[in-house]
Structure formats: C-alpha cells, structure tokens
Amino acid sequence: MNVKIRKWCLLYFAICLLAFFNGQAFAEQELDALDDYLHTFIEEHRIPGASIALTNEEGIYYTKTWGITGESEEEITNETPFTIGSISKSLTGLAVMKLVDDGEIELNDPITLHLPWFTMLDDPARQITIKQALIHTSGISTYDGLALSDQEEMTVNPIKARVKQLANVQLTAFPGDKHQYSNANYLILGALIEEVTNQPFAEYMAESVFAPLGMHAAAADFNTAEKNGYLSGYQSWFGIPVKSPLKYDHGGAPYGYMTASTIDMVEFITFLQQTDHKFIREEAIELYNYPHVQTGEDRYYGLGIRVSNPDTYEEMIWHSGSTPNSRSELFFLPDTGWGGVILTNKNHFLEEASLLNLRNGIIRILNGEQPEPVNPPFQIIPVLISALNLIVFFVLTYSLVKIKKDEIKNILTWRIAGILQLLIAIALFPMLTELVGVPWHTVKAFAPDFAFFIYMFFLLLLLNSFIHIFYSIKKPLETFNLRGF
The missing domain is CATH 3.40.710.10 (DD-peptidase/beta-lactamase superfamily)
Incomplete structure (x- = not known):
C-alpha cells in the first residue's frame, strides 16, 4: 500500500472514530x-x-x-x-x-x-x-x-x-x-x-x-x-x-x-x-x-x-x-x-x-428538540368548589347570627331563599352529571377531592335551606314585612 492510500485510510478511520465518540456523547x-x-x-x-x-x-x-x-x-x-x-x-x-x-x-x-x-x-x-x-x-x-x-x-x-x-x-x-x-x-x-x-x-x-x-x-x-x-x-x-x-x-x-x-x-x-x-x-x-x-x-x-x-x-x-x-x-x-x-x-x-x-x-x-417546561397541575375546579363551600358556610353562619339576634324582618324572602336552596340541592347531582357528561360514581372515582367538596356543598345547602324554611314557618305570620319584598 503506497503512502497516499495509507494516509486516506487513516483519515477515514479517524473520521469514523470521531463520529462514534460524538454519537456516544450525544447519546x-x-x-x-x-x-x-x-x-x-x-x-x-x-x-x-x-x-x-x-x-x-x-x-x-x-x-x-x-x-x-x-x-x-x-x-x-x-x-x-x-x-x-x-x-x-x-x-x-x-x-x-x-x-x-x-x-x-x-x-x-x-x-x-x-x-x-x-x-x-x-x-x-x-x-x-x-x-x-x-x-x-x-x-x-x-x-x-x-x-x-x-x-x-x-x-x-x-x-x-x-x-x-x-x-x-x-x-x-x-x-x-x-x-x-x-x-x-x-x-x-x-x-x-x-x-x-x-x-x-x-x-x-x-x-x-x-x-x-x-x-x-x-x-x-x-x-x-x-x-x-x-x-x-x-x-x-x-x-x-x-x-x-x-x-x-x-x-x-x-x-x-x-x-x-x-x-x-x-x-x-x-x-x-x-x-x-x-x-x-x-x-x-x-x-x-x-x-x-x-x-x-x-x-x-x-x-x-x-x-x-x-x-x-x-x-x-x-x-x-x-x-x-x-x-x-x-x-x-x-x-x-x-x-x-x-x-x-x-x-x-x-x-x-x-x-x-x-x-x-x-x-x-x-428528536433532539427541547421539551416544553414541566408545570405542576393547577386544579382550578376543586378550588372553585372550595370557595363556593366557604360562601355557603358564611351564609349559614350569618343566618344563625341573625336568628339568634331575632333580626329577621322579611320572613317571606327568608322562606323563598330557603326553598331556592333546597331546589338547588335536589337538582345538584343530576345537573352536575349532565354538565360533565359522566355518571356520579365516575366523578367520585376519578376526582375524589372534587366529589368530597360537592358533597359538602350539598349538605351545607340542605342545612341552610332547612334553617331558612323552618324559621320562616315557626315565625308568627303577623311578623311578615311585605314592604321589603
């Protein structure tokens, strides 16, 4: 083998070796x-x-x-x-x-x-x-x-x-x-x-x-x-x-x-x-x-x-x-x-x-490309349901305080509010399953936190409606103040 061919062979070998190590480094x-x-x-x-x-x-x-x-x-x-x-x-x-x-x-x-x-x-x-x-x-x-x-x-x-x-x-x-x-x-x-x-x-x-x-x-x-x-x-x-x-x-x-x-x-x-x-x-x-x-x-x-x-x-x-x-x-x-x-x-x-x-x-x-950054999931829906629970709990507490102080003047409005909350509670689960398009047992299985707060929301609505309706019935009819209605 002449010197020129030997040089080309060595160069080819060096290129292959370099490619191999570059490939290894990339891997x-x-x-x-x-x-x-x-x-x-x-x-x-x-x-x-x-x-x-x-x-x-x-x-x-x-x-x-x-x-x-x-x-x-x-x-x-x-x-x-x-x-x-x-x-x-x-x-x-x-x-x-x-x-x-x-x-x-x-x-x-x-x-x-x-x-x-x-x-x-x-x-x-x-x-x-x-x-x-x-x-x-x-x-x-x-x-x-x-x-x-x-x-x-x-x-x-x-x-x-x-x-x-x-x-x-x-x-x-x-x-x-x-x-x-x-x-x-x-x-x-x-x-x-x-x-x-x-x-x-x-x-x-x-x-x-x-x-x-x-x-x-x-x-x-x-x-x-x-x-x-x-x-x-x-x-x-x-x-x-x-x-x-x-x-x-x-x-x-x-x-x-x-x-x-x-x-x-x-x-x-x-x-x-x-x-x-x-x-x-x-x-x-x-x-x-x-x-x-x-x-x-x-x-x-x-x-x-x-x-x-x-x-x-x-x-x-x-x-x-x-x-x-x-x-x-x-x-x-x-x-x-x-x-x-x-x-x-x-x-x-x-x-x-x-x-x-x-x-x-x-x-x-x-594919040698940069992936999107990893972002932790933010579960907005359970947060919103938690906020709703807090609102209903606040309304419940406020109602109990008003009853204790005997500050309820418009009994008819009070009763209507109770009936509305009762109707919402009754319709809650059918409306929810219709909205999300899945049965309730699927919601409980795949989103237990969401289901838990829905249950809490339901119970708070029921309790609030019961307090409103019961008090409005118990309160004497002569205390109705229709002018505020």
Whole structure:
C-alpha cells in the first residue's frame, strides 16, 4: 500500500472514530436530558411510583423506575404490574383480530350472530357489527359505557353480566353513523371472545395473546394480577397522592383493567415494530393499525388502537389509559422506529393531560428538540368548589347570627331563599352529571377531592335551606314585612 492510500485510510478511520465518540456523547447528553426531564416531572406531579421504557429497532434504549406501589409500598421495578387502563382495548382489539385471522369470526359480522342473547332497547342494536364495536361507532354513548365501568362488585361471569345490563340502555346514534368512545363496546367484545372461544376472557388472553407475544407478567383478571405482584395505586387529592380504597373491576379487563409491566409492554411495542408478523398475518395487522374513523383534526381510531397523522413522517400509533388510581401511555413512531411506554400509579381526571404532555416531551427529546417546561397541575375546579363551600358556610353562619339576634324582618324572602336552596340541592347531582357528561360514581372515582367538596356543598345547602324554611314557618305570620319584598 503506497503512502497516499495509507494516509486516506487513516483519515477515514479517524473520521469514523470521531463520529462514534460524538454519537456516544450525544447519546449520553440525550439520556441525561431524559433523566432530568422525567425526574422533574415526577417530583412536580407527586407521582408515587412510575416505570418508563423507550425502545428503538435495536431493542430497549432507556428504562427507569421510580418510587413505590400502593398498599404494602413495594419498590417499583420494570417487572411491577400496573393497571394499564384503556391500553387494554388495544390488546382486546388484537385478540379479536386473532380470531378474525383464524377464520373464527369476520369484522362485518353482527354482534348478535355470535351473541344471540345480546339486546338493547332499540332494534337497530341488532345491526351492530364487530368492527363498529372496535372503532366505537356502535351508537352506544360514552356515558352509558362509563355507567358500566369501574364497578367493585364480585359477580359470576362479570363480563357477561355487565353486557346484559345494556338491555335497559338506548342507542344515541344509529350504528355506524357516529364515533362515541365507549367502554361498553369492549365489554361486548370481551363477551363475544368468551362465547366464540368457549373460554373465560382472561384465559383466552393469557394463552392466545399474552404468551405468544412474550407478555409473561400480563393478566386479565385480578387473581392472576395479584399473583404476579399487582398492588393498587393512588388517587389524587389536590395533587397529593392518597392510597386508593377502590378495588379492582372484575368485569373491566376488556376495556381497562388488564395489568402489565413495562417489560410486557415493551414486548407489545416490539410486535408493533415488526414487519414480519408471526402472531397474525400482515393483512390483519394492517387492518388493526388502519385509521378507520376520524376522531379529531389529525387523530383516528383503528381496531383498538389510535393513529395520529397517518401516512406522514409524524405518524404515531398509540393509546392512553386511565383507571381511578393509574395512568399510562404507549406509543410507536413508524418513521423513526421509536416506541415507549409510561406507567404511573396515580390519577385524577384533571391531571390526565399532563401525561400526554410528558409523552410529547419525551418524543421531542428523542428528536433532539427541547421539551416544553414541566408545570405542576393547577386544579382550578376543586378550588372553585372550595370557595363556593366557604360562601355557603358564611351564609349559614350569618343566618344563625341573625336568628339568634331575632333580626329577621322579611320572613317571606327568608322562606323563598330557603326553598331556592333546597331546589338547588335536589337538582345538584343530576345537573352536575349532565354538565360533565359522566355518571356520579365516575366523578367520585376519578376526582375524589372534587366529589368530597360537592358533597359538602350539598349538605351545607340542605342545612341552610332547612334553617331558612323552618324559621320562616315557626315565625308568627303577623311578623311578615311585605314592604321589603
């Protein structure tokens, strides 16, 4: 080799070596930025326990755990199971696609073809197809799905029992006409899986979905989840974590109560990253990930999975999940190969958006960009309700003082004020559930601090109305002063 060629070879080697070390330095900076960002987020949001994993085409790129579980306060590891909330729908949807791929069912089959006992108040409910249930266009409302969710009772065949409660429910749209995200759809699909396979839902998921995907600590029933180390999480009271008294929903696995660790969810992300699918055929997975129905400006719903910005370099396949004491995020970016899972054991409906912001911040760091600053959540609604309570308490105290001093002159006005407060108290809970669009038991589960102050407001209104009405009746009629009215 002549001297000139040797020099060029040495120069090329030096450039490669420099690029390698620069790449290593960039990766270390990226990991440091991730560490700092995640640590700040978890501290600011007072999350007791969390587990995060990020993957690329080479495998796990980053994994970290923080804190403790609820109940016996075990240290969180990447094998600690969390309830994954509505990410369960992605796995239920995959189970349905497995049955489609095996030729057991077809997407356009009516539900009643496989569940002849399924009925609702409307005849069109018999036309609901499997696909419509998967993409939430069955016509069953979000409210009616929540009314069946987060139950704590122990029943035999809990999924089937829950679906049978739909017999008293009316559709709010004709099947196929409108997207309404509803847990009821996935309860129906859970019952369908049981009917078609002649197996309990949890058993089918364990044998035909979790085991083939390598999700060895995942579970779709409480007994298995507990055996695998599942412990409940925390509810949020004004941002402060409080151990949750709520129990596992034994009929809720198809829509939101599956449990899994970050290692399990990495296996699911790996499945999404693959192009050669051994679990189901490529045609089935393309249908699974396809954006079947639009749910927002750039958001769509597949057959149990969400898709944002399809067919662009920003495309993201993802799903979020919530239970009263956990919050989770899962995502996969086909263009770059990045994927990730975030599991946390604290929740409040006013804090749910913050984990979406965390996910987006992580993606920005992975893309070499600066994330948005971490801001602690400010829960304005409970603060306003607290202020209302103080006002009503002040009115109550003022009324008692006026009565003691016998300074009430206009008894008719006093009585009307009492009747108005009584009417507000009676209408409070129906008006509130109508306003927020969710059943009261859901409010109690996902916003216990808010529910507590609503109860206080209700009791103060009742007490105040009772004092006003009772005093106005007891006071002799001749003391009425109509001139002030």
